[in-house]
Amino acid sequence: MGTKIPISVLVVIHTPDLRVLLLERADHPGFWQSVTGSVDGADEPLAETCRREVLEETGIDSAAHVLTDWQLQNRYEIYPHWRHRYPEGVTHNVEHVFGLMVPDAVPVTLAPREHLAFAWLPWQEAAGRCFSWSNAEAIRSLPARAAAW
Known part of the structure; x- marks a missing residue:
């Protein structure tokens, strides 16, 4: 069995006009998602997990942009084929x-x-492409969140 901690972050990267960055998973071609990742240790702050994962997965330095905790948590069952982690x-x-x-649609590595x-997609298209219900739901909340800015 693995040692992965069952606490993760989902980072919806978006532009002011609500285009959303999605990534296609290498281990599941056709599965699209936002940046995700687990904490590296019980004491790693969630914002630091976000910064680390965004940099690792996209090459984007989040320190140069606005990172916001949406105060939203989702609890979900881990797919059986990933539980060994x-x-x-x-x-x-x-x-x-x-x-x-x-x-804007910044360069991605x-x-x-x-x-x-x-892919940088309009929020509606991005939500429709996500394989994860929680990711799609988060993206669908973008217009209401933008209205509150």
């Missing part, structure tokens, strides 16, 4: 949702072992 008996993960606003492709 976690300690024995762990079946659920808690995902913390963040947004990262960038000024993919981590080739993790992702095959990327």
